[in-house]
Amino acid sequence: MTYPQIAQLSTHVGLHYDALFSTWRLAWVAHQLLNDPVHLFDANIFYPEPNTLAYSDAMLFTALVTAPLMWAGVSPLVAYNLSVLASFATAGIAAYFLARSLGASQLGAWFGGVVFAFQPYRFRRQRHRQVMT
Numbered sequence: 001m002t003y004p005q006i007a008q009l010s011t012h013v014g015l016h017y018d019a020l021f022s023t024w025r026l027a028w029v030a031h032q033l034l035n036d037p038v039h040l041f042d043a044n045i046f047y048p049e050p051n052t053l054a055y056s057d058a059m060l061f062t063a064l065v066t067a068p069l070m071w072a073g074v075s076p077l078v079a080y081n082l083s084v085l086a087s088f089a090t091a092g093i094a095a096y097f098l099a100r101s102l103g104a105s106q107l108g109a110w111f112g113g114v115v116f117a118f119q120p121y122r123f124r125r126q127r128h129r130q131v132m133t
Contacts, residue, residue: 025063
Protein backbone atom coordinates (compact mmCIF):
# COMPACT_ATOMS: atom_id res chain seq x y z
CA MET A 1 0.00 0.00 0.00
CA THR A 2 3.02 2.28 0.24
CA TYR A 3 4.56 1.12 -3.02
CA PRO A 4 5.59 4.33 -4.76
CA GLN A 5 7.19 5.77 -1.65
CA ILE A 6 8.98 2.64 -0.50
CA ALA A 7 10.58 2.22 -3.93
CA GLN A 8 11.82 5.84 -4.08
CA LEU A 9 13.03 6.53 -0.53
CA SER A 10 15.95 8.71 -1.54
CA THR A 11 14.40 10.69 -4.40
CA HIS A 12 10.72 11.41 -3.67
CA VAL A 13 8.78 12.61 -0.65
CA GLY A 14 5.23 13.17 -1.81
CA LEU A 15 3.03 15.09 -4.14
CA HIS A 16 2.87 18.27 -2.07
CA TYR A 17 5.41 20.85 -0.91
CA ASP A 18 4.47 20.29 2.73
CA ALA A 19 6.51 17.09 2.64
CA LEU A 20 9.60 19.10 1.68
CA PHE A 21 8.93 21.54 4.51
CA SER A 22 8.64 18.64 6.97
CA THR A 23 11.90 17.22 5.65
CA TRP A 24 13.58 20.58 6.20
CA ARG A 25 12.27 20.76 9.78
CA LEU A 26 13.66 17.32 10.59
CA ALA A 27 17.02 18.21 9.04
CA TRP A 28 17.15 21.55 10.87
CA VAL A 29 16.59 19.98 14.29
CA ALA A 30 19.22 17.31 13.62
CA HIS A 31 21.68 19.96 12.47
CA GLN A 32 21.01 22.36 15.30
CA LEU A 33 21.14 19.75 18.07
CA LEU A 34 24.76 19.09 17.16
CA ASN A 35 25.84 22.66 16.49
CA ASP A 36 23.90 25.03 18.76
CA PRO A 37 21.04 23.40 20.70
CA VAL A 38 20.42 26.54 22.76
CA HIS A 39 19.19 28.28 19.60
CA LEU A 40 17.16 25.36 18.29
CA PHE A 41 14.12 27.49 17.50
CA ASP A 42 16.15 30.23 15.79
CA ALA A 43 15.86 28.49 12.45
CA ASN A 44 17.37 29.94 9.31
CA ILE A 45 13.98 30.38 7.69
CA PHE A 46 12.73 33.99 7.78
CA TYR A 47 16.15 35.15 8.99
CA PRO A 48 16.83 37.40 10.99
CA GLU A 49 13.55 36.84 12.87
CA PRO A 50 14.04 34.85 16.12
CA ASN A 51 12.20 31.65 17.08
CA THR A 52 10.98 30.96 13.56
CA LEU A 53 10.84 27.19 14.05
CA ALA A 54 7.90 27.89 16.37
CA TYR A 55 5.93 29.33 13.45
CA SER A 56 4.93 25.76 12.61
CA ASP A 57 4.93 22.39 14.32
CA ALA A 58 8.55 21.66 15.23
CA MET A 59 7.94 17.88 15.18
CA LEU A 60 10.46 17.47 18.00
CA PHE A 61 9.72 13.84 18.78
CA THR A 62 9.97 12.76 15.14
CA ALA A 63 13.09 14.90 14.74
CA LEU A 64 14.72 13.28 17.79
CA VAL A 65 13.95 9.83 16.38
CA THR A 66 15.30 10.61 12.90
CA ALA A 67 18.29 12.73 14.01
CA PRO A 68 20.60 9.73 14.64
CA LEU A 69 19.94 8.55 11.09
CA MET A 70 20.99 11.92 9.68
CA TRP A 71 24.01 12.09 11.99
CA ALA A 72 25.04 8.70 10.58
CA GLY A 73 24.97 10.15 7.07
CA VAL A 74 21.48 9.16 5.92
CA SER A 75 19.86 11.71 3.63
CA PRO A 76 17.06 13.83 5.17
CA LEU A 77 14.73 12.54 2.43
CA VAL A 78 15.41 8.95 3.43
CA ALA A 79 14.99 9.76 7.13
CA TYR A 80 11.69 11.52 6.41
CA ASN A 81 10.39 8.65 4.27
CA LEU A 82 11.42 6.05 6.84
CA SER A 83 9.61 7.99 9.56
CA VAL A 84 6.46 8.15 7.42
CA LEU A 85 6.60 4.43 6.70
CA ALA A 86 7.32 3.64 10.37
CA SER A 87 4.26 5.65 11.37
CA PHE A 88 2.05 3.09 9.62
CA ALA A 89 3.57 0.28 11.67
CA THR A 90 3.49 2.15 14.97
CA ALA A 91 -0.12 3.25 14.41
CA GLY A 92 -1.15 -0.33 13.71
CA ILE A 93 0.70 -1.69 16.72
CA ALA A 94 -0.77 0.97 19.00
CA ALA A 95 -4.29 0.27 17.71
CA TYR A 96 -3.75 -3.46 18.24
CA PHE A 97 -2.76 -2.97 21.88
CA LEU A 98 -5.60 -0.52 22.43
CA ALA A 99 -8.13 -3.00 21.05
CA ARG A 100 -6.66 -5.81 23.18
CA SER A 101 -6.85 -3.66 26.32
CA LEU A 102 -10.50 -2.91 25.52
CA GLY A 103 -11.30 -6.63 25.32
CA ALA A 104 -11.03 -7.48 21.63
CA SER A 105 -9.85 -10.91 20.61
CA GLN A 106 -6.37 -11.29 19.17
CA LEU A 107 -7.72 -11.61 15.64
CA GLY A 108 -10.11 -8.70 16.10
CA ALA A 109 -7.33 -6.52 17.51
CA TRP A 110 -5.06 -7.46 14.61
CA PHE A 111 -7.78 -6.56 12.11
CA GLY A 112 -8.45 -3.28 13.92
CA GLY A 113 -4.73 -2.43 13.86
CA VAL A 114 -4.48 -3.05 10.14
CA VAL A 115 -7.62 -1.04 9.39
CA PHE A 116 -6.43 1.86 11.54
CA ALA A 117 -2.89 1.85 10.13
CA PHE A 118 -4.00 1.85 6.51
CA GLN A 119 -7.14 3.95 6.59
CA PRO A 120 -7.65 6.43 3.72
CA TYR A 121 -7.26 9.43 6.04
CA ARG A 122 -3.64 8.47 6.75
CA PHE A 123 -2.86 8.29 3.04
CA ARG A 124 -4.48 11.67 2.39
CA ARG A 125 -2.45 13.22 5.20
CA GLN A 126 0.78 11.43 4.35
CA ARG A 127 2.35 14.70 3.23
CA HIS A 128 1.60 16.20 6.66
CA ARG A 129 4.07 14.22 8.76
CA GLN A 130 3.12 16.01 11.97
CA VAL A 131 -0.41 14.59 11.73
CA MET A 132 0.79 11.00 11.29
CA THR A 133 2.76 10.78 14.53
